[in-house]
Amino acid sequence: MKGMHLPDIRMLLQGASPRSSEMFPELNNLLNTTPDKAEQGKLTLLCDARTDGSFLVHHFLSFYLKANCKVCFVALLQSFSHYNIVAQKLGVSLAAARERGQLVFLEGLKSSVDVFFQAQEDPHPLQFLREASAGNLQPLYEFVREALTPADNGAAAWRCPVLLVDDLSVLLSLGMGAVAVLDFVHYCRATVCCELKGNMVALVHDSGDAEDEENNTLLIGLSHQSHLILRTEGLATGFCKDVHGQLRILWRRPSQSTARRDRSLTFQYKIQDKNVSFFARGMSPAIL
Amino acid sequence: MPSEGAAGCGRWSEMLESLLALGGLVLLRDSVEWEGRSFLKALIRKAALSGEQVRILGCEVSEEEFREGFDSDVNSRLVYHDLFRDPLNWSKTGEAPPGGPLGALRAMCKRTDPGPVTIAIDSLSWLLLRQPCTTVCQVLHALSHRTPCPGHSPAVEQVRVLGLLHEELHGPGPVGALSSLAQTEVTLGGTAGLDSAHIVFRRPRQRPTHQTQWFSILPDFSLDLQEGPRLECQPHPDPYTSPVDPTTHLTFNLRLSKKEKEARDGLTLPFQFSSEKQQALLRPGQGQAASHIFYEPDAYDDLDQEDPDDDLDV
Numbered sequence: 001m002k003g004m005h006l007p008d009i010r011m012l013l014q015g016a017s018p019r020s021s022e023m024f025p026e027l028n029n030l031l032n033t034t035p036d037k038a039e040q041g042k043l044t045l046l047c048d049a050r051t052d053g054s055f056l057v058h059h060f061l062s063f064y065l066k067a068n069c070k071v072c073f074v075a076l077l078q079s080f081s082h083y084n085i086v087a088q089k090l091g092v093s094l095a096a097a098r099e100r101g102q103l104v105f106l107e108g109l110k111s112s113v114d115v116f117f118q119a120q121e122d123p124h125p126l127q128f129l130r131e132a133s134a135g136n137l138q139p140l141y142e143f144v145r146e147a148l149t150p151a152d153n154g155a156a157a158w159r160c161p162v163l164l165v166d167d168l169s170v171l172l173s174l175g176m177g178a179v180a181v182l183d184f185v186h187y188c189r190a191t192v193c194c195e196l197k198g199n200m201v202a203l204v205h206d207s208g209d210a211e212d213e214e215n216n217t218l219l220i221g222l223s224h225q226s227h228l229i230l231r232t233e234g235l236a237t238g239f240c241k242d243v244h245g246q247l248r249i250l251w252r253r254p255s256q257s258t259a260r261r262d263r264s265l266t267f268q269y270k271i272q273d274k275n276v277s278f279f280a281r282g283m284s285p286a287i288l
Numbered sequence: 289m290p291s292e293g294a295a296g297c298g299r300w301s302e303m304l305e306s307l308l309a310l311g312g313l314v315l316l317r318d319s320v321e322w323e324g325r326s327f328l329k330a331l332i333r334k335a336a337l338s339g340e341q342v343r344i345l346g347c348e349v350s351e352e353e354f355r356e357g358f359d360s361d362v363n364s365r366l367v368y369h370d371l372f373r374d375p376l377n378w379s380k381t382g383e384a385p386p387g388g389p390l391g392a393l394r395a396m397c398k399r400t401d402p403g404p405v406t407i408a409i410d411s412l413s414w415l416l417l418r419q420p421c422t423t424v425c426q427v428l429h430a431l432s433h434r435t436p437c438p439g440h441s442p443a444v445e446q447v448r449v450l451g452l453l454h455e456e457l458h459g460p461g462p463v464g465a466l467s468s469l470a471q472t473e474v475t476l477g478g479t480a481g482l483d484s485a486h487i488v489f490r491r492p493r494q495r496p497t498h499q500t501q502w503f504s505i506l507p508d509f510s511l512d513l514q515e516g517p518r519l520e521c522q523p524h525p526d527p528y529t530s531p532v533d534p535t536t537h538l539t540f541n542l543r544l545s546k547k548e549k550e551a552r553d554g555l556t557l558p559f560q561f562s563s564e565k566q567q568a569l570l571r572p573g574q575g576q577a578a579s580h581i582f583y584e585p586d587a588y589d590d591l592d593q594e595d596p597d598d599d600l601d602v
Contacts, residue, residue, distance in 0.1 A: 138378050179417050183376060190373050194350040220456045221417070223320040225348070252323055 024059045024090075024276045030249060030267065031228075035067035040160050041193045042200070043185075045226035046167075047219065049206035050234035051245045055271055057166045058083070060201045062090040065097050069198070070158035072147040074140070076108035076170040089274045102158060104147040108170070128176060137176065137184035145191050148198065161198035163188055168222070169205040169215060178217040185222060206231075227253050232269075242286035243268045247278065300511035303501055304334040308406070310489065311448050312432040312471035315412075317455045317463075322476045322483065325349070328408060328452050329509045333358060335406040335448070336365040342406045343396055347371045347389060347414040354410070357509055369396075389415055393427050404446035407431060411452040412466065421462040428469055482514055 028034055046056045054077075061083065064071050075083060084094040097103035106125060115124045125143035128135045148161035171181050185202065192198045204219050223229055229250040235243060250264045267278045270286075279285070307314060308331065316331075318324025325348075332342050336358075342365055346354055351368040358366070371389050374381070387394065396407055409415070415424050432449050451470075455463050467473060473488040487499045502514040535542060544552065556562065585591060 136376075141378065182417070186372075186375070187378060190350065194352070194372075217417070217457060220320060220454065221413075224323070224413075224454050224457075229320075250321075252320075253325070 024055075026278045027056075027059055027276060028063070030247075030265065030278060035063060038064070038067050038069075038199070040197045040199060042227040043189055043193055043225055044199065044201045044228045044230065045222050046201065046203040047206050047223075047229065047231045048203070048233070049208055049231070051232055053203060053205075053230075053232040054166065055276055056230055056232065057164065057201075057203055058086045058090060059276075061094075061164055062087050062092040064162040064164070064199070065092050065094075065102065068102075068159045069162045070102055070104075070148060070150075070160075071097070071162045071164060072104040072106075072144055074106045074108070074144065074163070074165045077166050079109055080105060080107050106143065129174065135176075136180050137171070138187075141184055141187045141191075144188055148192060148196060150196075161192055161196050163192045163198070163200045163202075165200075165202040167203035167205065168218065169203075169207075172214055172218060178214040178221065181218055182221045182225075185225060189225060223252075227251070235268075242270055243284050244271050245269060246281070300503065300513045301334070303503075303513065304331060304511065306489075307331060307472055307474065307487065308335055308338075308448055310471040310491065311446050313428055313449045313451060313466075313469050314472045314474065315466055315470035316450065316452045317473065317475045318452065319454070319456050319476070322478050324452050324454075324476045325410065326505045326509065327474070327476060327483075327485065328410065328450060329354075329357065330505055330511050331450055332366070332406070332408055333362050333509045336362040339365075340404050340406050341365055341367065342408060343367045343369065344408045344410060345369050345371060345389065345393060345396075346410050347375060348410050357507060359508065390419060390423065390427055393431065396431065404448070406448045406450060408450040409452065411454060413452070413454040413457050416453075416458055416462055421465055425465050425469060428466070432469075432471075482516075 033039065044060070046053055046060075048054075061071065061073065065087075073083075080094065087094050094103060094105070098105055108126065111124070112126050112129055115126050115129050123139035123142075125140045127139045128137060144163055148163065150157075150161075168181055168185070171184075172178065185200075188200055192200050202222070204222060205215070206219055207215050210216070229248075229252065231248040231250070233246045233248070235245060246266060246268050248264065248266045266281060268281050268284060269276050269278045270284065314331070316324045316328055318327075332344070336342050344354065344366060346368050350372050351370050354368060355363050355366065369392050371392065375389065393407075393409070412424070412428075428449060428451070432447055451466070453463070453466060455475075471490050473490075475486045475488075476483065477486065478484045482502055483504060485501050485503065487501065489497045489499070491497070502516045503511045504514060506512055556565075
């Protein structure tokens with residue numbers, strides 16, 4: 001112990017929990033979930049405005065891998081090694097997960113090149129990159145469905161399937177219309193959440209630009225489809241060394257068992273090397 | 289907030305009945321913050337418990353999820369047209385309805401069994417994103433103003449269309465068009481854990497009436513009416529028991545006596561040019577003493593007889 005320090009306010013607010021080096025235990029407390037008893041059949045929407053919400057993507061990736069779920073990760077934004085490096089800090093090896101068949105990783109940056117330079121018989125998941133007119137994302141959906149539908153041998157090797165997408169705004173900037181992306185999410189939800197009783201997590205950026213109709217349509221349309229919305233925002237007052245942003249949690253469409261209606265919580269957070277700490281607004285330990 | 293007990297049950301039933309009574313299109317406007325599917329399900333439950341058949345065009349949630357929470361009585365009266373599983377026919381199994389969702393809606397128009405029917409559309413937003421607004425409005429109009437089926441009584445049958453609309457998704461044009469088609473409009477909102485419904489009734493040949501109702505929805509989709517949010521800021525009561533007269537304790541006179549008024553009126557103002565004054569000015573020196581200046585220098589005065597302007601070269 002390096003000298004005296006103030007009692008940990010966060011622990012007092014949320015109840016003490018054993019620290020572990022995997023994912024973000026405090027976020028699990030806020031969401032009232034652990035890998036053992038994760039809910040199924042849910043769509044979680046991650047949204048960031050004026051800040052980078054990708055730490056939530058890393059959290060859910062390691063969370064579901066630790067929960068022994070089969071994960072299909074449609075990674076359009078970064079390379080495999082980027083996610084792998086961060087996941088290792090959180091105690092998960094993506095390479096090992098991929099090798100044992102637990103993780104199906106679509107590396108958008110790499111495989112988009114294949115669309116143009118490799119002859120494919122079946123439509124490539126990112127086939128829409130070749131199409132001149134506004135197409136649809138059916139090949140991508142078929143890829144997801146094939147990746148997560150359990151094999152015919154009947155043995156349930158993994159707990160439940162999970163689809164993770166980072167991120168959907170990239171699809172808009174690649175020329176897909178908002179309705180095409182909403183259709184893709186609709187079909188994924190129908191298959192992954194309802195048919196296979198799995199979960200889906202997707203990240204969308206909120207540009208904050210009221211003129212960007214497509215992005216607004218996508219964001220609001222997805223919000224209505226979601227069970228849980230995690231929205232990270234930069235502080236309105238600007239950059240702060242000790243408080244990196246604000247997280248708003250909105251529970252929509254609660255199941256009968258929870259009987260919670262549209263409960264919403266807001267916390268502030270600070271991203272550290274291997275963890276994210278959350279605290280009530282104005283209660284950052286740095287300023288108390 | 290405490291519920292109202294037996295009286296409350298009657299009131300929520302009345303409220304839902306009034307929403308369903310007008311017939312035609314009931315437009316439910318919700319938002320991300322205040323979702324409307326629960327209220328839609330409450331309306332459907334009410335209609336089903338009145339013995340009606342309810343047909344649901346389900347585009348946004350699975351049948352299982354939609355039926356969740358209803359008891360078997362209600363569920364037996366619901367017919368769910370599933371457009372959730374494969375609306376665009378991507379699975380190529382041919383299960384998708386011919387003509388798409390609007391074709392399914394039009395087919396609902398053509399049913400032949402009598403009796404009042406309620407059609408619920410979950411959601412209108414889903415249709416509006418994929419079909420032109422005019423087409424959707426035309427189908428809705430045809431639905432809510434159905435001509436009677438041949439062979440039955442010529443009276444227009446009671447058709448009720450409950451449409452869920454996520455109003456943030458659309459511009460003012462489509463929302464306005466649907467609003468003008470609706471006989472009843474319910475906008476969902478709320479505050480501090482309590483839900484509210486702002487209701488507009490458009491009865492024929494009457495002015496629209498507005499009503500705001502606070503409620504909470506129970507797990508079985510019955511409503512519990514509430515009195516409203518506790519008012520946190522009451523207006524402050526007046527701290528002064530008697531008003532203070534501001535005209536007391538003045539340093540000047542606000543009122544004039546009659547004599548003072550006469551004296552004031554008789555006064556000649558210095559710049560008022562009367563004929564006497566004119567004469568006096570034209571004949572100076574008559575009866576006028578020369579003006580004097582009285583000056584007493586004090587110790588610090590320096591009387592200099594020199595003309596300070598002497599050095600000016602004018």
